[in-house]
Amino acid sequence: MTGAARPLVVDAQDLGKQFHDAATRRTVDALAGLCVQAAEGELTALVGPDGAGKTTFLRLVAGLMRPQSGSLSVLGMDVARQPQAVQDRIGYMPQRFGLYEDLSVQENLDLYADLHAVPAAERGQRFARLLEMTDLARFTSRPAGKLSGGMKQKLGLACTLVRSPDLLLLDEPTVGVDPLSRRELWEIVQQMIAEERLSVLLATSYLDEAARCARVYVLQEGRLLAGGSPGEIAARARGLCFEADPPPDEPARRLQARLLDNDAAVIDAVPHGGRVHFIGRPGIDAAALGLAADRVRSVAEALEDGFMVLLRARSEGAPAATAAAPSGPAGSGAASADAPAVIEVKDLVRRFGDFTAVDKTTFSVRRGEIFGLLGPNGAGKTTTFRMLCGLLPPSGGQARVAGLDMRTASAQARRRIGYVSQKFALYGNLSVRENLRFFGGAYGLHGARLQARMAEVVSQFQLHGHQQQAAGQLPGGVKQRLAMAVGLLHEPDILFLDEPTSGADALARRGFWRRITALAAAGTTIVITTHFMEEAEYCDRIVIQDAGRLLALGTPEEVRRQAGETAERRLDMEQAFIGIVERNRAARAADGSRRTA
Incomplete structure (x- = not known):
């Protein structure tokens, strides 16, 4: 239970919600017997795998749906009986917040103030404060559609807060947002909590975000697995967490794969800072894992460790970390330095009018390599992807993919590449099977070959x-x-993945990366963008871009050293990323000041 000193703003008891699945003609429990409480002036988090029921619960709290069973009190009111009264006192930012992209930043704020009947006398001071907190004051006349992803999220949050709510509901507020913008969003939320005693209930895929909360609820398939403080959830992995150094000249992902394959001894493993963080079964030792004792050390447990212990305990019959990995050498090592380059980029430029999105970028990617393209929102990553996939012509420079010049032979090159875009780009009204058949035909697959694939x-x-x-x-x-x-239906030589794990939970990301490492081991070249910085540890090499310019290029270890890592001061990839980008921005700002002086 939450502390008696704080009244509850959300109190759900034995809550149940069902949906009818037209495809299977069955009734599905979205929530079953759920008990969740959130206290006034606190951050409360909902975490869990995809389909756990987090969004459904938030929509019930917002009065947008009615439960079939149980009780739900919001701000002391029965939300099923008084949905409008609840909605008049809450702010709700769904996953796809409805900004009007043709309207300016200021016009969006004005519109949402009108919708929420914010008195004219209150708007000036409220808008000024929100624009200052979000650092959008310089962009009030810019159309929302011209903002970067991080700026759009900050504007969405500002529009949600045009009136001062008693309860703020946030559904994956930082999905698709880079680490710098994510940090800024959290600073805004925490400032509102401190200054206005705002109560916040959020669903998130980031366990480090949930670790900031007073209380965390772990959901799976609509049921509650555990609830408590982050420390109480993490304690489920106490004494089971270790850090291992991979053998020399071996990527951490190879050691990770070996550990995950030892399901009898290991619950979970993930690359971290050039090492492998893993959760062992009770009583395991280094020898049982084939590790030298001097290369393994015990470490403190984190919220994500407790989360993974809970999920694995629930699904021991089908270990989530290794589910659906393709057959083949999933744990094989890095691409050979002697492997031929299959992507060659030299002084690549892309301009949109007088705006330069990509500015003289140069790099190459070897066959079988996992190559990460990282950067803040608006850095030019997706633009680079689209040029390499033949979807956007370069304004200058050279781009060769699979030995073909993307200026003159993009159609031929596209037959040898697969592309998974940042946004779901398949036909939503077609079935899964119909989508596969349609795109298979577009890739030139027919008859028995198409059916087999x-x-x-x-x-x-x-x-x-x-x-x-x-x-x-x-x-x-x-x-x-x-x-x-x-994207893989036609067995491409090169696979481009543009933020494929955006919004995915930790469990889904584990399974995804097992597939990716297996594909690379079989010779497929992978080029990927991601905002989960720990995923950079799976890559053989990474690039960090900002404002269209290349800031860093090398192995994860080389990039961490560029950011200032030493033997005494270890950095994770998020710290390295933020350090490199902020240092570059400070240098650009200083250079701009000198030029105008």
Whole structure:
């Protein structure tokens, strides 16, 4: 229970919500017997795998749906009986907040103030404060559609807060947002909590965000697995957490794969700062894992460790960390330095009018390499991707993919590449099977060959049971698997993945990276963008871009050293990323000041 000193703003008891699944003609429990409480003036987090029921619960709290069973009190009111009264006192920022992209920043604020009937006398001071907190004061006349992803999220939060709510509901507020913008969003939320005693209930895929909260609820398939403080959840992994150094000249992902394959001894493993952080079964020792004792050390448990212990305990029959990994050498090492380059970029430029999105970028990618393209929102990553996929012509420089010049032979090159875009880009009104058949035909697959490949990707990406469902109605994690299946249907030599794990939970990301490392081991070249900085540890090499310019290029270890890592001061990739970007921005600002002096 929450502390008696703080009244409850949300009190759900034995809550149940069902939906009818038209594809299977069954009733599905979205929530079953759920008990959740959130206290006034506190941050409360909902975490869990895709389909756990987090968004459904937030929509019930917001009075947008009615439960079939149980009770739900919000701000002391029965939300099922008084939905409008509740909505008049809350702020709700859904996953896809409805900004009007043709309207300016100021016009969006004005519109939402009108919708919430904010008195004219209160608007000036409120707007000024929100614009200062979000650092959008310089952009009030810019159309919302011209903002970067991080700026759009900050504007969405500002629009949600045009009136001062008693309760703020946030559904994945930092999905698709880079680490710098994510930090800024959290500073805004925490400032509002401190100054206005704002109560916040959020759903998040980031366990480090949940660790900031007073209370965390872990959901799976609509049921509550655990609730408590972050320390109480983390304590479920106490004494089971270790850090291991990989052997010399071996990437951390190879050691990670070996540990995950030892399911009898290891619950979870993930690369971290050039090492492997893993959760062992009770009583395991280094020798049982084939590790030298001097290369393993015990470390403190974190919230994510407790989360993974809970999920694995729930699904021991089908270990989540290794589910659906393709057959083949999933744990093989880094791409050989002697492997031929399959992507060559030299002084690549892309301009949109007088705006330069990509400014003289140069790099190469070897066959079988996992190559990460990192940067803040608006850094030029997606623009670079689209040029390399032949979807956007360069303004200058050279780009060769699979030995073909993307200026003159982009159509031929596209037959040898797969592309999974940042946003779901399949046909939502077509079924899973119809999407696979359509795109297979577009890739030149027909007859028995098409049927065989469809069967293979359906099995590989666990799409059985979904084949007749409309793609647009699938849960987010299943949509991501379908997009991957379509991208790999024609067995491309090169796979481009633009933020494929955006919004995915820790469990889904583990399974995703097992597939990716197996594909690379089999010779597929992977180029990926991501805002989960720990995922950079899976890459053989990474690039960090900002404002269209290349700031860093090298292995994760080399980039961490560039950011200032030493033997005495270890950095994780998020610290390295933020350090490199902030240092570059400070240098640009100083240079700009000198030029105008």
